[in-house]
Each structure stands twice: as C-alpha cells, then as structure tokens.
Amino acid sequence: MRYAVWLGCVTIVFAMCGVTIAADPLGLQAGAATSNITPELGIPIVGGFAPYPAKHVHDELHARCLVLDDGKTKLALVVCDLLGFHRAVSEAARQQIEQATGIPRSHVLISATHTHSAGTALGEKRYSPEQQLDLYQQFVAKRIADGVRRALITLRPAEVAVGTVDIPEHVFNRRWFMKPDTMPENPFGKIDQVKMNPPAGSANLVDPAGPTDPTVSIIAAREPNGAPIGVFATYSLHYVGGVGDGHISADYFAVFANHLTRQMDAEHQDPPFVAMIANGTSGDINNINFRTPRAAKKPYEQMRYVAEDVAAKVKERIAALPYRRDIKLDARYREPTVKWRKPTEEDREWAEKTLETRPIVPGKTDLSRIYAERTLALVDLPETTTVPVQVLAIGGARIGTMPCEVFCEIGLEFRQAAKSQPAWMVSLSHGYFGYLPTPKHHDLGGYETWLGTNRLERNASVILLDNLKEMTAEITP
Numbered sequence: 001m002r003y004a005v006w007l008g009c010v011t012i013v014f015a016m017c018g019v020t021i022a023a024d025p026l027g028l029q030a031g032a033a034t035s036n037i038t039p040e041l042g043i044p045i046v047g048g049f050a051p052y053p054a055k056h057v058h059d060e061l062h063a064r065c066l067v068l069d070d071g072k073t074k075l076a077l078v079v080c081d082l083l084g085f086h087r088a089v090s091e092a093a094r095q096q097i098e099q100a101t102g103i104p105r106s107h108v109l110i111s112a113t114h115t116h117s118a119g120t121a122l123g124e125k126r127y128s129p130e131q132q133l134d135l136y137q138q139f140v141a142k143r144i145a146d147g148v149r150r151a152l153i154t155l156r157p158a159e160v161a162v163g164t165v166d167i168p169e170h171v172f173n174r175r176w177f178m179k180p181d182t183m184p185e186n187p188f189g190k191i192d193q194v195k196m197n198p199p200a201g202s203a204n205l206v207d208p209a210g211p212t213d214p215t216v217s218i219i220a221a222r223e224p225n226g227a228p229i230g231v232f233a234t235y236s237l238h239y240v241g242g243v244g245d246g247h248i249s250a251d252y253f254a255v256f257a258n259h260l261t262r263q264m265d266a267e268h269q270d271p272p273f274v275a276m277i278a279n280g281t282s283g284d285i286n287n288i289n290f291r292t293p294r295a296a297k298k299p300y301e302q303m304r305y306v307a308e309d310v311a312a313k314v315k316e317r318i319a320a321l322p323y324r325r326d327i328k329l330d331a332r333y334r335e336p337t338v339k340w341r342k343p344t345e346e347d348r349e350w351a352e353k354t355l356e357t358r359p360i361v362p363g364k365t366d367l368s369r370i371y372a373e374r375t376l377a378l379v380d381l382p383e384t385t386t387v388p389v390q391v392l393a394i395g396g397a398r399i400g401t402m403p404c405e406v407f408c409e410i411g412l413e414f415r416q417a418a419k420s421q422p423a424w425m426v427s428l429s430h431g432y433f434g435y436l437p438t439p440k441h442h443d444l445g446g447y448e449t450w451l452g453t454n455r456l457e458r459n460a461s462v463i464l465l466d467n468l469k470e471m472t473a474e475i476t477p
Helices: 002-016 087-101 135-153 251-263 301-320 345-357 367-377 408-417 439-444 460-474
Strands: 029-036 062-069 074-080 108-112 159-166 175-178 205-208 215-222 228-235 274-279 329-334 337-339 384-386 389-394 397-401 423-426
Touching: 029 135, 029 228, 029 274, 062 135, 062 215, 062 228, 062 274, 074 087, 074 135, 074 274, 074 329, 074 389, 087 108, 087 135, 108 274, 108 397, 159 301, 215 301, 215 397, 228 301, 228 423, 251 274, 251 301, 329 460, 337 460, 345 367, 389 460, 397 460, 408 423, 408 460
Parallel strands: 074 108, 228 274, 397 423
Antiparallel strands: 029 062, 062 074, 159 215, 175 205, 215 228, 329 389, 337 384, 389 397
16 A cells, blocks of 8 residues: 555656656566367368368367567567468457457457468458458457457566577478470460479479578567567468368467477466467478479378477577567558459450360369469459558567568568568468569469469569568668
8 A cells, every 4th residue: 555655656746747657567568378260170171272171170270379568569469370361350350459459450460370271261252352251250350359368368577589590491492493395384375484383303393493581580478587478480481281181280380389388398387378380471482392202291290390390499599599678569550552463355265265165074173274263253353452561570570461472582582671680571461362472473474473373463572562661661770
C-alpha cells in the first residue's frame, strides 16, 4: 500500500515537471502459444496438381504464435502449418486480433509454412481476389486470433537474442539449364530455357539458374537469465515432403519445432515454450541435390533428418547469442498496387482449344488441361490488385514480408539493401498471390513463370521490393 501511494506521488511530481514515465515498468515482455488448426479428414490436400482427400492425420497442424511487447509497441508473429491461405483469412484474423487485443493489424505477421500435406485454406475460388470464407478458413482465422490472445496472457519479462547461422547443406536451387535440345515442352507447347525439378543426376543438366540462401535467421526470447519462451526462425527451404498416402502433416517445420523444444529441455515447461520456423524466400529452392541420383527414402525419413539437423544447429547458435532487454519494436505496412497478369487473346484461344480437343483420361494428370483451366480462371480478374507487404523491426533485425512464393534472389537483395542487420524475408504472408520470380527469371521461363502459377505482372518483384526497401528505411536504426 505504501509503495502504491509513493509511486502515485512520484508520478504526479514527474508529470508536473514534464517528465514522461514509461507506460510499462516491466520493460520488454514476451509470450507464446499454439493453436491446433488440424482440419477434418476428407478435406482436399492441395500440395500437388491433383488434390486428394485427407485419409489420416500423421501429425497435427498448428498456428504457432509469439508476441513481443517493449512497453510501447506490441508485435505478434504467427506461423501456420498450411500450404498457403487466401488473403481474406489474414484479413479476418488480424481484424479479430485488433478488436480483441488492440494490437494493430499492421503489427501482426501471419505466414504459412508451405507444407504440401495440409488441408486447403485457399478457398474454393483460390484465384478470386475476394471470397467469403468457408468453414475451415473461418476456423483457421479464429484459431490464429485465439493463439495471439493466449500468447498475450503468458506475457512476462523477457530478453531477446537475434542472430543467424548458415546451414547450406539442405538447400538447392531447383531451376536448371539443360543441354541443347534436351528441354521438354511445357504444357503450353513451348520450350523454356530452364526446367524446374529436372531428373536428378541426369547427364543433360548444365547449371542451376540461380543461387541459394543458406542463412537461418533467429529471434529467441527467454525469461531474464531463465526459461526459454519462444523461437522464431526462418529458412529458405520450400519444404521436404515424403509423407504417407493421404497423410496430413506439417512437414519438417513441425519436426524442427518439436526437436528444438527437446533440445532446449522445455518439453514440460509451463507456460509452454513455442518454437517455429517460417518459410523464407524459397520459390526456386528445395531439398533435392540434382547433381546426384535421388536415393529412396522411407516416409518422413528425410524430413526428420533435415529438421533435426537444422534444430540442433539453431540450438547451438542460440547458446552463443547475447540476450538484451533494451529491444525496441516497430512495424510498417503497405498495400501497393500491382497489375494482375492476365491472359492474352492468344492465351485464351489456346486454353479453349485445349479443353475442347484433349480428352480427359481417368487417373492421368494432364498439365495442359490443368493450365488451360487456370488460364481461363484468370480472364475476369480486374486490371490491378493491392498487395500486402510489411516490415517488422525487432531490435536491429528487419523482417520483410510478401504474400508470394518469393525467389531466393529477391530475399538476398532485401538483406543486402537493409542498413540494419540481420535482415531477412518471410514468404507467404497475409495471402497467396502465386510465385514471384524476378524479371530475369520471367524471361527464362519455367514452371514458376507459367501463367496460372505466376499471377502478378512481370515487374511485380521490383515494385514490391522497392516498397520494402522504403519501409525499412523509414525505421530508425
């Protein structure tokens, strides 16, 4: 009681003298939580060209949440075990979070891991800019909001470490130049200059068409000199795969989280420790070494190998990082206008003719028919769209986001341009707008540039990256 009276008197005196007292005497705080977002069996799994119904849940899907509060600003970081989600899911979740907690929607980062063995949150009309949320999308949005609210409940004094570790052995560029006259036709009956996922070990391979990004970026929060609270990591690895038939699985992203929890000796901690790993810029990156033939692996064998190795190296790096309490938080958010990439009259005629003349063969995946259907689905798009992009500042770290499968070179350029380090990007944030190649890669062709896989204008990566650079420059180092 005496302390309360004394603090009140001091506050009045300081106010009279024009002195501002920090809104939160506890300083930096952090909290973490998870929400289960596993769908019902039977939901379409959309990791491949032909969706198939889920038959079994090998491991549950989650929305993993970390909230940071420096006393003036709160940030929420959410990683969802999904291939991707429609923009409307992020809009609904962030609206619920803002209404329930007061955290501005601009300060909430929601991304998808891009596991290829999850139920779809893209909606029935995945190419439509606007849609009403279906039942599963509503469920996901609500569970994301619940997770952030629960993370807020666990807020306690914290210190944060930020750093990176290079793990190059698991990432490979999947776009390859091939020897003359060995490139197969694409679904449109044309020849690209590069091929995505060529035959591993083939004598016809020349060189990969781009670099990789070996860096795992890390934000670790713990109680002051005490128990771990959460880890938000990012790695530019598409996914690993190798699941059972019809299995729902969160892929290596969940194995990483579980193994890091064991490594941190936090399996039975209360409040729970939450680890998560987001997808960096992996639009042209995967886990296949194309220079050698692929060896047969049992289901889940390769993803466990990759995830446990990455988790062990992240744990080792965290142990060497300095923790600080004087971490300041900030955020910027924009929705720049970009043109949709729409079919030409020639594209439309090709699509209509393809669907008329190519018979449907039961049990066969016909890429020409699939891309003809995708081409026609894009005809009625408006000329332009707004695209959500974001920058979060956590101490010296800068995190940029885009709602696409972003090419590695774009992430590397963002990192190099940022004056404050470390800097990195998180893909598949606040929606799914298809692949995002650079203009150079548009000219090379390949799967990631095909109409229907790629949906934004040729120069979209330049427009979005310029916005991220400007937003990053607005934040005081």
